[in-house]
Amino acid sequence: MPQVPCSLYPSPSKPPHVLLQVPGDPWTWQKQAILTGSSLVLIGSLAWVPACYVWAYKRWKAVKDKRRKALYGALMFALTALFVAGPQRRPWFGKHIGFNKWKIWHLWCQFMALEVWKDSRAQLAASAAHEEYKSAQSITAIVPHGIFPFSIGLAGIPEVAEKAFGRVRIAIATATNLFPVVRDIVSIVNTVDVSRTAVHEALTDGARLALLPGGIPEMFEGYPRQLTHPDDEFAIIPNGFVRMAIQHKIPLMPVYCFGATKWFKRVRLPEWLEALSLKLRIGICIFYGASGLPIPFRQKAFYIMGDAIQLPAEIQQSPIDASQEEVMTKELHQQFCEELMRMFENNKEVYGWGHKVLHLVTR
Numbered sequence: 001m002p003q004v005p006c007s008l009y010p011s012p013s014k015p016p017h018v019l020l021q022v023p024g025d026p027w028t029w030q031k032q033a034i035l036t037g038s039s040l041v042l043i044g045s046l047a048w049v050p051a052c053y054v055w056a057y058k059r060w061k062a063v064k065d066k067r068r069k070a071l072y073g074a075l076m077f078a079l080t081a082l083f084v085a086g087p088q089r090r091p092w093f094g095k096h097i098g099f100n101k102w103k104i105w106h107l108w109c110q111f112m113a114l115e116v117w118k119d120s121r122a123q124l125a126a127s128a129a130h131e132e133y134k135s136a137q138s139i140t141a142i143v144p145h146g147i148f149p150f151s152i153g154l155a156g157i158p159e160v161a162e163k164a165f166g167r168v169r170i171a172i173a174t175a176t177n178l179f180p181v182v183r184d185i186v187s188i189v190n191t192v193d194v195s196r197t198a199v200h201e202a203l204t205d206g207a208r209l210a211l212l213p214g215g216i217p218e219m220f221e222g223y224p225r226q227l228t229h230p231d232d233e234f235a236i237i238p239n240g241f242v243r244m245a246i247q248h249k250i251p252l253m254p255v256y257c258f259g260a261t262k263w264f265k266r267v268r269l270p271e272w273l274e275a276l277s278l279k280l281r282i283g284i285c286i287f288y289g290a291s292g293l294p295i296p297f298r299q300k301a302f303y304i305m306g307d308a309i310q311l312p313a314e315i316q317q318s319p320i321d322a323s324q325e326e327v328m329t330k331e332l333h334q335q336f337c338e339e340l341m342r343m344f345e346n347n348k349e350v351y352g353w354g355h356k357v358l359h360l361v362t363r
Helices: 029-042 045-062 066-085 091-096 103-111 123-135 150-156 159-165 174-178 180-188 196-204 215-219 240-248 271-280 322-351
Strands: 017-021 115-118 139-143 169-172 209-211 232-237 252-258 265-267 286-288 302-305 357-362
Touching (some): 017 123, 045 066, 045 180, 091 180, 103 159, 150 159, 150 209, 174 180, 196 209, 196 240, 215 232, 215 271, 232 322, 240 322, 252 322, 302 322
Parallel strands (some): 139 209, 232 357
Antiparallel strands (some): 017 115, 252 302
């Protein structure tokens, strides 16, 4: 598998404010074996867990001895109870075992040569502004989603990521619970369901949230969709998360993750199936990675963090009525889109994507 360097070239025109670097080298076959195994366990759980249950059921049905049959049944029930309500689905358990500090997460960061830059319009104030961001409540909006949400996972799970993003709670789609092992991970790191009610409650409690604004619909944007080109990048920017930031009077932090759309490839499916997927809020798609397996291609994760989108000072200190909220939503949504486009254009050459074009889909 090709090596991913720590930094990509050509060099930027001005010195970047580097928040985090996890060098991608050296990468050995032992590390590749561990990552391959963990990827098959994690992403492939949607296939192997049901397969294990089918195998166990067939074995249970084939047993003639009543005592052995009862033993098999009790074992299946115990495993099911563990999956549904075991301690691995509780945040306190994650803290007890130091889940965020596990070496496997650093290995994933190394595999993707994780790097985070701060691209601020006022370079001299970038460091102070970033320290304020890490301690203050905010919504960190990471674009794009990609086929599998590694971009938000790398930002919110490994302890090393706190150096760049601070301690954040991840907002995850409800459909994530369909992945048996993934749902245990999202439970143990105390994620938030992406529903409006759950996000509102979390922000009311003072949480610092990280989310993927494009969500499941963004999985189907871009190539291989009809009339799209591999050099086109797409990002869906709804206004719901902007409105939520206004209601709670907290800033928005735009983040663009270069490489998120290249970790897996998607097979084009009939449009009616995509429409059904969006209606059910489940990403029904066929995707593959290295060797045709659910193992991501080795593509650098290069995050660019822009300037926070702030509410005007006069709005922060006074109540907001419905008409003001509507006006502010449009204004801040436009600011967010402009900042995202600025970040992409400023840094695509550094990533080697000078030929790429970013298309923003607003909703």
